[in-house]
Amino acid sequence: MPAEVRRSRTQVGIVGAGPAGLLLSHLLARRGIDSVVAELRSREYCEARQRAGVLEQGSVDLLRAAGLGGRLDAEGLEHGGIYLQFGGERQHLDFRELTGRTVTVYAQTEVVKDLIAARLAAAAAIEFEVTGTEVAGLETDRPVLSFTAADGGRHEVTCDVIAGCDGFHGICRAAIPAARQTVSEREYPYAWLGILARVPPSTDELIYAHHRRGFALHSLRSPAVSRLYLQVPPGTDVAAWPDDRVWAELQTRLGRPGWDLKEGPVLEKGVTPMRSYVSEPMRHGRLFLAGDAAHIVPPTGAKGLNLALADVAVLAQALGALLLEGRAGLADAYSDTCLTRVWRSTHFSWWMTTMLHPTPGADAMESRLQLAQLRYVTTSRSAATSLAENYTGYPPLLPGAG
Ligand code: RFL
Ligand code: PHB
8 A cells, every 4th residue: 555645835845955955944944934855865974975175255154144154163274375286386376365365174074064953953854865856846836845754754745946956966957858958068088086084284275286197186174184186087996096006196296395295094085077067047947956956067166065055045035035025036037146156167167177187198289288377377466366266256145145
């Protein structure tokens, strides 16, 4: 006999408890709007998933304005610039001096932990470990979010609006008819192998290194934990990269005379493909896509998490006007408003990526062009300012979006 379906009602059904879904639920609650969040994975999995590390100044301001600044202010590391390394030199770009803005190193794992703690403290409805998520009735004003909860019960939640915050591999984007979507996509002929290591960072600010053997990045998580990445061929098996090989390659690509890369125990290792992807518009009827569900950037510009947070800041404001005041203007403008920022970040991420990664099999021309561009952004004040203004977040988030 089919199990009984439990029917309920909410204003906003949210698919996914990543940074986008969780922050949206939080911002809506601050406006008095009710939501239900359905998440495929367990709370522990969501809190441990290693991803981004850098927050734009606007993202920090947004989290603070939303009452989420406590641990971020205590533990986040404010960085006033980055290093670009190429042709044996390491040059510093001073964002603070160039733009008056900074970024903050605070891991996505910590943002997610803070958001889950805040939502659960407010007795929010977050269902972890759901299966069989479905969205229906998107072209009506009563869309339905259905899922099977961890206890096996089937739920049907009638909503005013559904927010697809279910990442790149979620189900929401696929619920939009293909004829109503325009997809722009580029895959890159390389991937990143990332490690998390228990060793104090060997640098005060991030080092982005162009090397003829491939790109390398030295990032960090805390004064005791470093995060490092190596360009590798797409589809690389981590088993081919024992710790010794990873450290030796990092030493080669990041090393400079008189500078030491400290090594330590590797806590985690993984390979990430590199892709640019935009699906537009970001709305279909009563379904609004936000974050990686709608767009992916390669990680070189540190933009993915920041875009996800920016989308939901705009969405919370638009849904406030729609659901509390019956004004549809901001919701109608949602997709265009977000896509302006999305395309700026898509361009910046593509530009940083292609400037810093040697294409396998490329001729000497590519390398000379990359080095000429790196020389330009480290010697021309206007070129350096352009990089700095994009990296720290341009344009700043809308005031009052929190
Ligand atoms: P997420 O984090 O993927 O969350 C989506 C959630 O939806 C759930 N889900 C479902 N739930 C219910 N039913 C279903 N059918 C579902 N299908 C999926 C998933 O389990 C998940 O919990 O998307 P969101 O919220 O849009 O957040 C986006 C960010 O996670 C992402 O853009 C960043 O991590 C990208 N990124 C970086 N961004 C930055 O801003 N700065 C960085 O320094 C940075 N570094 C990175 C990165 C991403 C990386 N990887 C691994 C892709 C470095 C790396 C290596
Ligand atoms: C990270 O710390 O994970 C990180 C930092 C900067 C990037 C990408 C990833 O551009």
